[in-house]
Amino acid sequence: MATQFLRRFFAPRSLVVIGASPKPESMGGIVLQNLLQAGFAGPVWAINPRGYQEVHGVTCFRRIADLPEIPDLAIVCSPLSGVPAVLERLGRRQVRAALIVSGGASLEDDSRDGKALRARLERATLRSGMRVLGPECLGVAVPSMKLNATYASQPIGDGSVAYLGQSGMLGNAMIDWAAGREVGFSHLVTLGDSLDVQLPDLIDYLNQSGRCRALLLHLEAFGNARHFMTALRESSRNRLVLAIKSGRTAEATLRPVSSTAGVDRRDAIVDAALARAGVVRVGDSDELFDALETLSRLKPPKGDRLAIVSNGVGPALLAIDRLIDGGGRLAELGETAAGALKERRLDVSRPGRNPVDLGGRATPEDYLSALEIVARDPNVDAVLVLHAPTRLAPSLATANMLIEARQRFRHRLLVSWMGLKEALEARAACNRAGIPSYVSPEKAVRAFLHLVRYRQVQHLLQETPPSLPFDSSTGSRQRCHALIDDALNRRRDRLTHQETGEVLAAYGIECAPSEYVFDLEQAERATERLQGPWAVKIVHRDNCEPFRYWGESRRQATSLVQDLEQPGSVVDAVVRLEARVGEALPDSPIYSYCLQTMQRGKGSLQLCAGITRDAEFGPVIVFGMGGYKVDVMADRQTALPPLNMRLAEELMDRTRAGRLIREHSEDPDSAVGWVARLLVKLSQMASDLPRLKGLEINPLLLNHEGMMAVDFALDLGPASTQAIMPYPEQLRETVTLNGMEIEIRPIRGEDAPLITHFHTFLSEQSIRYRYFHHKAVLSPRELSQLSQINYDRQMAFIAVRRVEQAGGQQSGAAGTASPSEEMLGVVRVWNDSDNIRTEFSIIVRDDLHGSGLGRRLMRKMIDYSRQVGTLVMEGTILSDNLPMRRLLTSLGFELRTNVEEGTVEATLKLNEPQSDWQRHRLDAAMD
Incomplete structure (x- = not known):
């Protein structure tokens, strides 16, 4: 539900403390006294069934129904077992935000009706229609609003640092440490058990706050990883973000997360995710403030x-x-x-x-x-x-x-x-x-x-990455999906060795020449087509599973025979392998036998690359040293897709394998390029094939001739969601405009050079219409922000046409002539975190004014915004931009002139609100 009603937690106009008590040591008494000492300016009431006339000078009522008006925020301090009933009564009173400070009871304990307390709280929250923060949280403090709705033991100073955590006691310690270092807070919140309001919701809210210049995070679990990564990446573009993560080990995790296949230390995935979001991770709470002091100064x-x-x-x-x-x-x-x-x-x-x-x-x-x-x-x-x-x-x-x-x-x-x-x-x-x-x-x-x-x-x-050498085609994706559908229809949860090789080939990954045979006669004939010496691998169900290291020695001995010099030895090997598998793994069906030429020599380096799936972050790219040693995972590093060439190189450089490639390859630049391209292809595969659960290429041989996948395995699972939204390939379309073929597609990070070239076709007036001032040159940071967008919150469609490069230049894969693109125009939108409003901008090359391209781009964006459920599209244009005013009027926009600013506000309703809250937000936006 994103930021729905969150303003009531941070800027309430009125408050009620439920469970307020005159006892100074009680939770309700402490919270009420902190509110009064902070000087909260709005009405404050207390609720206590004992019938007190007042508590600490605040008017007290017996029941919620007796309140004189509806409070913006209810702070619940009564015993946790009775909180579900309290939430239902607050919902009937139409209170829209409740902060549950109460704790001290297990949410998993059965209650009288046989349901756990957690289930009762969740049901009451759903029925009430409120946003609920907690239970068992420290509370909320916004010193600039004179709001201290916490049970903190001392006043909280005002500042520009926001703290979001999940532990009330650690939040109390943070307050004390900050006071000792004279650090103030713009906002301080702990979530406790997070029944409703989640950490990404709060980050989204703070992203709209100008007072928050630095963000400190205490992380335990992530929940919706895409929402988390989207909010965090948005935040770190505009402020310093530091994070400390508890639960680095399985023993320190209250809600255990299953291990990730192929990754020895799951915490490395958290490292990769935070780094990808632009966040500095620290190791302990003391280091958190040391880092804040350094980075802020x-x-x-x-x-x-x-x-x-x-x-x-x-x-x-x-x-x-x-x-x-x-x-x-x-x-x-x-x-x-x-x-x-x-x-x-x-x-x-x-x-x-x-x-x-x-x-x-x-x-x-x-x-x-x-x-x-x-x-x-x-x-x-x-x-x-x-x-x-x-x-x-x-x-x-x-x-x-x-x-x-x-x-x-x-x-x-x-x-x-x-x-x-x-x-x-x-x-x-x-x-x-x-x-x-x-x-x-x-x-x-x-x-x-x-x-x-x-x-x-x-x-x-x-950063602005270089051009990608590879794009998946519709045909390659369809072939892979057909293989996956066929396997699932046969009730197989993994592909055979041959089918996995076909998937790799569809993405341009070279595999060792292989012959797949099913009996002795086929095995002998296959030696005539492949040069010896040979290796024979038996393909059965168990060895088609990636990242199976627990039984590696048995798997190696059972499934593979190497260095066969004679065709007869190949036939004998098939017989021996069948007997071995039948004895050691009788329940593992045999699919085929794979015959390959031995791939030793040429100074090859054995690598491992692949895709695994994490329980929280979804698909993860892995890379490191290869081979079938027990410690093969020791060098393995991870990265979240999607990847580009520079992100792929960054992943390589974190491994010992990457250092060996740079230091010992005959041609390091070529070798690094080969590996980076492969990692980008794996990233594309993870995006294109959401039912791909795991893929291991091991060994992956690298030498002066190139790269070759020798052995590989792929398994399947339910469709997954990436933590970072991948490139929306499905939104591409090709149109013909005035006899010119134009592709309209979402922008991508690799398009930064196109934007730079595009600006050379713009007059000073066109630039002024777009940016409201003259901007002759875009800085690297601006180029990055324009090209590397978050597709979860932003969209930019660019119109490009293909032109042959002059002088016979080449791009893409070595030796492949490739057409180049030039950019003709772009339309952008920036959505708010609740998808209520989106702000648009558009600019077209001067030599294409009047061609109809601007109208085509605007219609594309309007259709897209309607499809994703946005309610209103808005934009601001200069009053003297008459062509744009005519275009927007013809598209149905309502124009309103701001004479003082010399601008025109354009508004287009896209969808009807689906809830009272959306209707309220929409009405506020239109005022």
């Missing part, structure tokens, strides 16, 4: 090279260990910096080399001199100052000198003041001056790595 550096200036080599070595373990790099000082350090005799341990050891006799002036040299070195991305107090360099004196000179340092500056008594004042002074300071070298390095990680994940979120 410093801009991410351009790289991961750190220089260290210290008055002792011991602390510097501790910092270096932490840096290298965390994936950072120790900067190598350039000749100019090294020479200057030697000349001034500042570096006493290894003159001119990083770390710079000033020695125990260093003064504040020595620190400043060394910093001025190191910070100017172009090989340095950030500088860490380590300081242990001495008589010659007291902590506070050194801190004051750094503070006075901080504007002269071009690079990022982090400081660790070691110690306690003297260091406290230095840390406080630096904090006031906006210089992040830390209690230990290790914490300071961890903070630097947060900066590096933030830059990496934001780059993944906003």
Whole structure:
């Protein structure tokens, strides 16, 4: 239900506390006192059946029905067992939001009517028509609204940081930690058991808030992964998002999630998902605020090279260990910096080399001199100052000198003041001056790595990828679906080896030449068509299942015979394999025998790639070292589809296999390209074939000639949903306009170069009509935002036509001539999170004005928006844009002129509201 009625939690006009009590230690008493102490300006009432006239000075009623008016928000603090009845009474009173602070009881316990408390609460919530937050949550606090509807033990300061969590006690601890660090909150919410309002709903709501500049998340479970990823990706484009996840291990998970086939550590999938959403993940609650302090005060550096200036080599070595373990790099000082350090005799341990050891006799002036040299070195991305107090360099004196000179340092500056008594004042002074300071070298390095990680994940979120070398065709998808349908009709939950090879071939993945035979005579004849030596694999039901490592040694011995030199040996192998399987796996039907030429030699590297399915995030792409060793998963890394070439390379670079490819291949660029293209094809396969449950290609051989899939397995399951909405291929269409064939399709990340070229065809007036000001050049960030859209919330249809590239240029796969595209126009919409309203924009090349392309694009978008259930399409155009005004009028838009702004507001009703809430939102939008 997205943000329906959520405003009543964060900006209520009136409140009622149910279960309010004059006892100061009671939950209701604490919540009511916090509301009053925060200074909430609206009416506040209390409900208590004991008949109190007032509670803590607030008028009290016996029953909900006695309230003088309908409150915006009900805060329920009464015993949890009676809450279902309370919700039903609130629903009859037409209250639209309830915050259940009550807890202390298991939701799975049976009640008197034989139904668990959870089921009773869910039924009451559904019947009431309310939005319900909780139960067992800390509550909601919005300090700027003077709202503290929590049982927190102390006041909550105002600020620009929002905290969303699932644990009330951890939320209480966050409040205390934040107070100690003078951090205020724009919003603070914990969800408890999340019967109704979910974490993505709250993220969607906060995405509309200008006060929330940073978002802290405590995660336990994800629920609807697509909703979660959509909301999170939207949020991290506009603010800093940090997350801590409990339940990294199965033992720490209250609601266990089934393991993911082919992935040894399921938490790695959470890592991949958060990184893909542009989120920095931290390991513990203390690190959460360290990361917030660093990232809110410093801009991410351009790289991961750190220089260290210290008055002792011991602390510097501790910092270096932490840096290298965390994936950072120790900067190598350039000749100019090294020479200057030697000349001034500042570096006493290894003159001119990083770390710079000033020695125990260093003064504040020595620190400043060394910093001025190191910070100017172009090989340095950030500088860490380590300081242990001495008589010659007291902590506070050194801190004051750094503070006075901080504007002269071009690079990022982090400081660790070691110690306690003297260091406290230095840390406080630096904090006031906006210089992040830390209690230990290790914490300071961890903070630097947060900066590096933030830059990496934001780059993944906003980068513009290169052109894709592969698009699936309708024919290839149909062939694969036919194979899957046939297998399911035969009551098989996996494809045979031969059928899996056909699926791979349909997506352009080369497989080792194979002959599939069914008896001895066919096996002998097959040796005439394939060059020896040979390998024979028996294909039976059990070895058509991907990622079966628990019985790998038995599977290998039972199913495969290698290095066969004579045709007769092949026949003997078939006989032996049939006997082995019959004895070891009598319940596994035999489908065929696969005969292949041995694929050893050529300096091949064995890799593994495939698709698995996670219980929360759906399809996941896996990649790493291959072979059939027990520890094959140790190198395996994961990524969420859809992938492009750069995301595929990023997945490779996280593996040992990827490093081997880059370091030892004869032609690393070609090898990386081959593997990345394969991973993109797997990503496309995951999107095209939702019933594909798992696919393992292992071994996948890579050598100087290319890539080849040698062995593979594929199984099937119910249709899945990807956590990130894939490219909507079905919305493509080809039209003929004035004798010109044009394709209208959704935009994709690879279209950024088309947008750049398209802008060269636009006049200053066309650009002003679109952006309301002149914009000659689009920045890389703007290109990314225009091309890499979230299809769950946005849509952009571009019109393109194909033109042959000049000069015989080639693109796509090596040696394949390919036509190029040029962009003719684009129409966009941005939906709100509740799909009530969508805002449109459109622009067409100047040389195609009057051709009818703008009308065609607008009709395409109007039809699409109607189909997805959007209620209203809106747009703002300049008053002097007469052609657009005529077009919109002819399409049925209602135009309203804003004389003061010099604009025209255009509105088109698309669908009728289906609920009172939608009707209310629509009426508000039209006012």
